[in-house]
Amino acid sequence: MDLPAEPAPPPGLSGSRPRLAVVLFNLGGPDAPESVRPFLVNLFTDPAILRVPGWVRPWLGRLIAWRRTKPASENYAILGGRSPLLELTLEQAAALEAALNAEGSVEAKAFVAMRYWHPMTEETVAQVKAWAPDEILLLPLYPQFSTTTTGSSMLAWDKAARRAGLDVPTTTLCCFHSDPAFAAATARIVRGAWDKARAELDPAVKLRILFSAHGLPESIVTAGDPYQWQVEQSVAQVVDRLGIEELDHVVCYQSRVTPQKWIGPSTEAELERAGHDKVAVLVVPIAFTSEHSETLVELDVEYREEAEKLGVPGYFRAPAQNSDTGFVAALAGLVRAARASGRSLCSFAGARQCPKACRDCPHEKANADRRAKVAA
Incomplete structure (x- = not known):
């Protein structure tokens, strides 16, 4: 007979260590041949990807997805009919969780949120809420920020968290290109x-x-x-x-x-x-x-x-980083630095680059110089 799962303890009561939920963001990929088209629909109907008027995006995005289903399916057939991205991201999450817990300062649990296929943002928000963390750290697996990747994932997280009533102190590490x-x-x-x-x-x-x-x-x-x-x-x-x-x-x-x-x-x-x-x-x-x-x-x-x-x-x-020990150690260091900073690190928001709250970002001057050159 299966026993009901024990409810998560209230924040702060799970022990002397704070409970830290680290959410890893990635693109996602189809998990079966029949998932290719709906995955593409999710991708091409995202306003951050298909930048056309809202009234035309749903049907145009579906048209693009329909036209790209065959070549995309042929590509995924080379990989056995599915993307390996979820399994690899889960391995990264497990390695990062182990590294953070080995330090002993927090009780960390790593979650994975995919943007265009399961586990999607809403599913992960529900998992995080059920775990009842004391704090949340959002960590995209995109080293460089773009409004089309990290920006889109962060907007989706904010919307899903508000809908779910997930109100926990949250830090965003939005880029680590020069770490x-x-x-x-x-x-x-x-x-x-x-x-x-x-x-x-x-x-x-x-x-x-x-x-x-x-x-x-x-x-x-x-x-x-x-x-x-x-x-x-x-x-x-x-x-x-x-x-x-x-x-x-x-x-x-x-x-x-x-x-x-x-x-x-x-x-x-x-x-x-x-x-x-x-x-x-x-x-x-x-x-x-x-x-x-x-x-x-x-x-x-x-x-x-x-x-x-x-x-x-x-x-x-050259291979991608995957769960390379040096890369995982770098992610753990980024998590520590973000928590210690008390603010989101290297944040960008579309054309504004750094939000006003993050004007002390060490990269902002370089970004301002580059914007001036583009304008000239």
């Missing part, structure tokens, strides 16, 4: 891939690193989205820690899905340039911290085939 521990952990992964590639290549063949990030329409960036600037900062920090003299590298962008002008250069264009220059490439997914279709299919299959056609003399790819 030293994150950069160091990423550089170690890249250096390992670099050394492996160099060992396989003829010494006479040069090797170029393509730091590939998901692209955005240029209009979103010029409106004030800090994503491109933050990607560039991440690359600068990683390159600095690689310590490779005269490193040949470039920042590029993948996954264009609309006819608008997107930020560049594109990863495809950089592969073409590499073929022309007869240099091998090491592709680094600088904005993805978990493997998913855009790394396992777009980078590993589609771009590899394109590189071969273009005569690129070698194609290599």
Whole structure:
């Protein structure tokens, strides 16, 4: 006979340690072939993604999802009909929870909220409320902030929390693009891939690193989205820690899905340039911290085939962070810093970049300088 679950103790009564709920945000992905279309509908009807008048978005988003279902299904078929993103994110959550609890200062529990497929925000809000934490920390697994990713997830969380009556002190860590521990952990992964590639290549063949990030329409960036600037900062920090003299590298962008002008250069264009220059490439997914279709299919299959056609003399790819111990340690450090700060760290809000409450953000001056250059 199953016994009823014991109710969660009231906040502050579970022991001497405060109960900390850490919510990890990620994109989500279909968990079965029949989930592909509804996943795409959720994606393309999000106002942060499809920036058209509200009255046209529902039917246009569904039309786009319908047109993209077949090619997306073919991509997911390569992965066994489903995305691995949820399992990988749950592994990251478990590793982070263990790291935080090992420190002994809090009783931490990590939750996962996916933006476009289950467990979706409303489900996770209910789980967090049932656990009755003393405080909540929101931690997106996007190192660089964009209104299309972290911004959308935060808005969804705020709405769901209000509807559920979840009123708990909440801190938001909205970006960590230049965090030293994150950069160091990423550089170690890249250096390992670099050394492996160099060992396989003829010494006479040069090797170029393509730091590939998901692209955005240029209009979103010029409106004030800090994503491109933050990607560039991440690359600068990683390159600095690689310590490779005269490193040949470039920042590029993948996954264009609309006819608008997107930020560049594109990863495809950089592969073409590499073929022309007869240099091998090491592709680094600088904005993805978990493997998913855009790394396992777009980078590993589609771009590899394109590189071969273009005569690129070698194609290599660095893995995403997943549950790398250095990356998890970096996340734990970010959680500690955010809790100690007493405010949300490095917050951005669309075209305003940093909200007034966070004008002391150490990155705001650099962001202001970049906005001035764009305006000029």
